[in-house]
Every structure is written in structure tokens, then in C-alpha cells.
Amino acid sequence: xxxxxxxxxxxxxxxxxxxxxxxxxxxxxxxxxxxxxxxxxxxxxxxxxxxxxxxxxxxxxxxxxxxxxxxxxxxxxxxxxxxxxxxxxxxxxxxxxxxxxxxxxxxxxxxxxxxxxxxxxxxxxxxxxxxxxxxxxxxxxxxxxxxxxxxxxxxxxxxxxxxxxxxxxxxxxxxxxxxxxxxxxxxxxxxxxxxxxxxxxxxxxxxxxxxxxxxxxxxxxxxxxxxxxxxxxxxxxxxxxxxxxxxxxxxxxxxxxxxxxxxxxxxxxxxxxxxxxxxxxxxxxxxxxxxxxxxxxxxxxxxxxxxxxxxxxxxxxxxxxxxxxxxxxxxxxxxxxxxxxxxxxxxxxxxxxxxxxxxxxxxxxxxxxxxxxxxxxxx
Numbered sequence: 001x002x003x004x005x006x007x008x009x010x011x012x013x014x015x016x017x018x019x020x021x022x023x024x025x026x027x028x029x030x031x032x033x034x035x036x037x038x039x040x041x042x043x044x045x046x047x048x049x050x051x052x053x054x055x056x057x058x059x060x061x062x063x064x065x066x067x068x069x070x071x072x073x074x075x076x077x078x079x080x081x082x083x084x085x086x087x088x089x090x091x092x093x094x095x096x097x098x099x100x101x102x103x104x105x106x107x108x109x110x111x112x113x114x115x116x117x118x119x120x121x122x123x124x125x126x127x128x129x130x131x132x133x134x135x136x137x138x139x140x141x142x143x144x145x146x147x148x149x150x151x152x153x154x155x156x157x158x159x160x161x162x163x164x165x166x167x168x169x170x171x172x173x174x175x176x177x178x179x180x181x182x183x184x185x186x187x188x189x190x191x192x193x194x195x196x197x198x199x200x201x202x203x204x205x206x207x208x209x210x211x212x213x214x215x216x217x218x219x220x221x222x223x224x225x226x227x228x229x230x231x232x233x234x235x236x237x238x239x240x241x242x243x244x245x246x247x248x249x250x251x252x253x254x255x256x257x258x259x260x261x262x263x264x265x266x267x268x269x270x271x272x273x274x275x276x277x278x279x280x281x282x283x284x285x286x287x288x289x290x291x292x293x294x295x296x297x298x299x300x301x302x303x304x305x306x307x308x309x310x311x312x313x314x315x316x317x318x319x320x321x322x323x324x325x326x327x328x329x330x331x332x333x334x335x336x337x338x339x340x341x342x343x344x345x346x347x348x349x350x351x352x353x354x355x356x357x358x359x360x361x362x363x364x365x366x367x368x369x370x371x372x373x374x375x376x377x378x379x
Contacts, residue, residue, distance in 0.1 A: 003372045004031075004124060013039045016342050017056035017357050018319060026055065028348045031377025036344055053371065054356055056322070057340050058101025058349030060329035061304050062242045063200075063221055063292025066091045066127070067109035071258060071297055087298060088113070089121040094302030098367055101349035101375055102126040104159065104333060106200065106221065106294070107133035111156035124375040126349070128333060130200065131157035134188060139180050142187045149191050159218075160192040162201045164208035167222070168251060168264050168271075175267070176206030176225060189215035198334065200242070204271070205230075205278075213237045219290060219332055223282075224248070224274040231281035240332045241287045243279060244294040246310040248272040257299040279314040289316070290332045291325035305363035318358055338379070348376030 010027040023039040069087045070076045076084065088109075095103060105114070107130055114127040131152045138148050152160055164185065166175045178185070185208070192199050199217040203209055205225025212220050213233045219240040226234075226241070234241060250256050251268035260268070282289055293300070293307045311321040330340025339347050351357075352371040360366040 003374050008034075011053065011055060011352075013042075014352075015052065015054045015356065017054050017353070018322065026342070028374075028376070031348055031375075033342060033344050033346050033348050036342065051354060054353040055342060056099075056351045056353065056357055057326040057330075057342055058351055058373065058375070059099045059304065059325045060102040060104075060291065060333065060340060061095065061100045061293050061295075061307075061325075062104045062219070062290045062329050062332060063106045063244050063294050064095065064103050064301075064304070065108050065294070065296035066095065066103060066105050066301075067113065068296040069298065071260070085117070089117050089123065090298065091301040092117050092121065092123040092125045094298075095304060096123055096125045096373060096375075097370075098302045098304050099351040099370055099373055100125070100304050101351075101373060102128075102329075102333070102339065104128045104130070104200075104292075106130055106202075106292070107161045108296075124378075126375070126379075128159060129155075129157045130159035130161040131155040133161040133163050133202075135163035136179050139184060142184060145184060145188055146191065149188065149195075153195055153197065158197060160188065160197050160199050162188055162199065162217075164201050164203040164211070165206060167202065167204065168260075168267050170267075172267060172270065175204050176208075178206070178208050178211075182207075182211055185211050186215050189217055209234075213239055218334075221292065222271075222294075224271045224278050226278040226281055228281045228285075231278075231285040231287055234282065234287045235285040238288070240290050240328070241278075241282050242290040242292040242332070243275060243282075243311075244292045244307070245272075245275050245279070245314055246307045247294040247300075248275065249310060250300070250306075258297070276314040279311070279316065283315060283320070288328050288332065289320070289324045290329045291321075303363070303367075305366050308366070309363050322358070347379065348374055350374040350376075 008029050012025045013023040026036050027034045111129045200219045201212045201217050202221050209230045221242045248268045248271040254265045293304045308321045327340040330336050353369045354371050355369040
């Protein structure tokens with residue numbers, strides 16, 4: 001289904017998703033959109049395409065875990081190296097097949113592994129990595145953190161991931177407690193920025209959101225207990241919000257694909273219940289919202305578009321949800337001037353549909369209407 005667009009190709013009289021009633025002639029050269037012009041009148045019957053097609057920018061998933069094969073890390077440790085590699089390659093392929101052309105891996109995937117999988121299995125997914133996450137085991141002072149950060153830099157990762165609070169594994173009454181001291185947190189962000197790295201912060205809410213704003217991180221993740229005041233501060237500071245909403249609804253279902261134990265399901269249900277308020281605060285304040293799934297198992301990879309459904313259920317318009325997964329996401333990655341739009345000079349990552357994706361009932365319908373996924377120039 002993937003079509004590498006590094007060679008010249010063209011699409012005539014196609015619709016651009018989100019633009020009603022206008023067709024375009026689009027040409028691609030050297031993996032970039034070369035020309036985009038509104039189609040003129042049809043001169044004869046031979047110029048009418050056999051079927052209507054719609055083109056959208058490739059989806060950008062800002063929070064996924066492509067290296068994980070199991071929800072429980074202990075289960076992954078039971079697998080052999082070749083089995084893990086093949087499962088990771090299938091995760092890459094399933095992610096690309098569903099229209100995600102760029103992913104930011106939020107912990108667990110080394111840059112060298114990502115490059116190996118792309119080249120060996122010929123799956124041209126564009127990946128940014130954060131290597132290993134900094135969490136509770138690293139809350140040992142700045143000297144320890146400096147050594148850990150050097151290891152992450154040496155891996156070639158472009159992002160540093162801070163586990164600033166607990167998550168589904170933490171007791172409800174402690175889930176907002178900071179993992180690091182404020183000094184340690186500020187040190188990580190300052191050190192990362194000094195070395196040209198961007199920072200994403202796992203936080204369910206509480207004071208670590210304020211620390212993130214003060215330190216100027218690039219994005220906070222999850223944030224279901226975000227307050228209205230904090231949303232205003234995020235908007236003013238330009239810190240993005242990647243809520244990863246759908247994973248908590250999935251995890252809350254004891255009979256769902258993850259089939260987690262009742263305690264974890266209950267924590268996930270509380271998170272899912274809080275998320276709509278956080279989305280509403282962020283939307284009203286004008287926070288830049290990004291699309292991320294937090295998908296990390298074979299049962300979830302390839303179903304990334306479900307995040308669009310949840311974002312709309314929680315109050316975003318279809319256009320806003322789509323923007324979170326394209327233009328907004330590209331800007332959060334630092335690629336806003338070259339990715340995330342159907343525009344001349346932009347990288348030709350795109351999804352071709354045989355029906356208007358803005359009219360799809362849900363992610364399942366949307367996925368069925370994908371004709372092909374294009375990947376453009378390598379960068």
C-alpha cells in the first residue's frame with residue numbers, strides 16, 4: 001500500500017481533504033510537492049478520472065512506542081531477539097499502512113534500531129526518537145542525570161522523555177506526585193536544550209505541568225488533570241499538549257484488547273473521565289493540541305486513527321482533530337515548514353482516499369477508504 005514518492009508522479013483532479021468543492025492537479029518531484037494548481041474545466045470526457053480521490057497530509061503520531069511488543073515489560077524479556085525485531089517491523093508496517101507517515105517514539109526505541117528496521121524491512125516510516133525514558137530510577141541527583149543524559153545523546157536521539165509523574169501503574173492518590181525534584185526536572189530540561197535536544201514530558205497533571213511551562217519544554221503528554229489556569233499558561237508559553245486520549249478508553253475496558261486487571265482498568269477509567277475537561281480547557285485557551293496514541297502492542301499498532309474519534313468525542317471539530325495530526329504535529333516536531341501540509345515545497349508524505357475522509361463515520365470507515373500511503377524525500 002505504501003508508495004515511495006521520490007520519483008515524479010502526478011494526481012489530476014483530486015480533492016484536498018478539508019477543502020470542499022474544488023479539485024486540484026498535484027505533481028510530485030524528488031519527494032516533494034512540486035506544483036499544486038486548482039483544476040480547470042474538463043475539456044473532454046477523457047480527462048475525467050475513473051474515480052474520485054482525496055489527498056491528505058500523512059498523519060503524524062507524536063506519541064507511540066514502536067519497540068514495545070507487550071504491555072508488561074517482563075513479558076517482552078521472555079522473547080528472543082529475532083522475534084522482537086520481527087514484531088517491531090510489523091509495528092512499523094502497520095503504523096504506516098494506516099496512514100501514519102511520521103512517528104515520534106516516546107521511549108524504548110533506539111535511533112539505530114529504527115534505522116535498521118526501515119532499511120532491512122523496507123518500511124519508510126519517518127521516526128523521531130527519545131531513546132530511553134528518564135524516570136523514578138533516575139531521581140538520584142544532577143550528577144547521575146548528567147551521565148544518563150549523555151547516554152541518551154550518544155544514542156543519537158533527538159528528544160528527551162521525562163516521566164514526571166506516575167501513570168497507570170501508580171496508586172490514584174499518588175499519580176500527580178512528582179517523580180523528580182524541581183531542581184532535577186529543571187536540570188534535565190536545561191541540559192537537553194543546551195545540547196540541542198527537545199523535551200517531552202509524561203505528566204498526568206499537578207505541579208509538573210507548571211514546571212514544564214517554567215522550563216519551556218516542547219510538549220506535555222497525557223495531562224488529563226490539566227486545570228483551566230494551567231491551560232492558559234500552556235497557551236501563553238507555547239508549550240504543546242499531546243493528550244493521547246484513546247488509549248485510556250481502551251485500557252479502561254476489562255474485556256478490551258488489552259484485557260488489563262481491574263485495578264489498572266479503574267485507573268484508566270478515571271483518566272478517561274477527566275480527559276474531556278482537559279481538552280475543553282486547552283481548546284478554549286488556544287493551546288496547540290497534537291495527535292498521539294501511546295499505542296505500544298501488536299493489538300493497537302495500525303489502529304492509530306482511533307485517536308481522531310476520541311478527540312472529536314471530547315470536543316474538537318473534525319478539522320481541529322485533523323490539524324492536530326498534521327500541521328500542529330509537524331510544528332511540534334520542529335518540522336512545520338516542510339511537513340504536515342499539501343503545499344508546494346513540502347515533503348510529499350500523504351494519504352490517498354477513495355472517499356472524503358472528513359465525512360467518514362469513524363476510524364474503521366476511514367481506514368477502509370485508504371487507497372495508498374505516500375512517503376516523500378528522506379530527511
